[in-house]
Amino acid sequence: MLDRVKQKAGIFVKGNVDGDAVIMLHSSLSSSLQWRTLETKLSEDYLTINIDLLGYGSAPKVEQPEGYTLATEYSRIMNAIESVIGNKPFHLVGHSFGGANTLKIAVQNPERILSLSMYEPVAFHLLEEGTQARKEVLEFAHIVATSSDEQAARHFTETWNRKGFFDNLPTKVQQLMVRDIDKVNLDFIGLISEKYTLDDCAKILAPVLLMHGSHSQEISGEVIKRLLKVVPNVTECEIQAGHMAPISHAEEVADIIINTIRV
Structure with a gap:
């Protein structure tokens, strides 16, 4: 058994070195800490690789923002995986932006x-050009990109949570979110510019769990609707929560994910 150790900056490995690996990717303006409950529950039987995405937690910042795409995240994630388990197969867990990255890895x-x-993966590039859903995403991204850092952090967090959420956070947490808002803008750029298609997603034959919240924004479910039509081995699960259920309902979400991993 491994205790939670820092393998590299922002990459945490824990658990049973003889077990299958489970890779965990968090949402924007979050960190690997959001998967701590799941990590702990899996550690006896599985090897968990819990990763801070670039610009969050203890991960390094993006070195060349002008050239950022999801391939930037992909390269670092795959290097981390292979440094721990080589070319062995693995399980993937992702939430929101992390979900879009796990989908790319699976493709x-x-x-x-x-x-x-995946819990509400925001693979927004799968929304067709000209659709209302894509227009709403682009408008949201524009507001975040053109507002002051504090207003952008407030708008972003309240869109995915509820009105007043940001102002009720501890000052230290607010400051961290304001600090990291530039990476949120890069996340949107990476999401919209990605190239894998729904047809590519149809090639994923492993069991796929698509989770969503009953109280989430409609835009959160648009990508899921499209994936449900094309992914062959998929299970849908609705939770009585919102977009941030992996944090607000960590125990419930963890138990549902574990059932999929152990099938």
């Missing part, structure tokens, strides 16, 4: 995926 490595569990 590019379908033969290595044991299971894929």
Whole structure:
């Protein structure tokens, strides 16, 4: 058994070195800490690789923002995975922006995926040009990009949570979110510019769990609607919560994911 150790900056490995690996990716303006409950529950039987995405937690910042795409995240994530388990297969868990990244990993490595569990992946590039859903995403991204850092952090967090959420946070947490808002803008750029298609997603044959909240914004479910039509081995699960259920309902979400991993 491994205690939670810092393998590299922002990459945490824990658990059973003889077990299958579970890779965990968090949402924007969050960190690997959001998966701590799931990490702990899995550590006896699985090897968890819990990753801070670039610009969040203890991960390094993006070195060349002008050239940022999801491939930037992908390269670092895959290097981390291979440094720990080589070319062995693995499970994937992702939430929101992390979900979009796990989907990209699964599309590019379908033969290595044991299971894929996603809570409201924001793979917004899968929304067709000219649709109302895509227009809403672009408008949201524009507001975040053109507002002051504090207003952008407030708008972003209140869109995915509820009105007044940001102002009720501790000052230290607010300051961290304001600090990291530039990376949120890069996240949107990476999401919209991504190239894998729904047809590519149809090639994922491993068990796929698509979770969503009953209280989430409509835009959160648009990507899921499209994935449900094309992914062959998919299970849908609705939770009585919002977009941030992996944090607000960590125990419930963890238990649902574990059931998929253990199938």
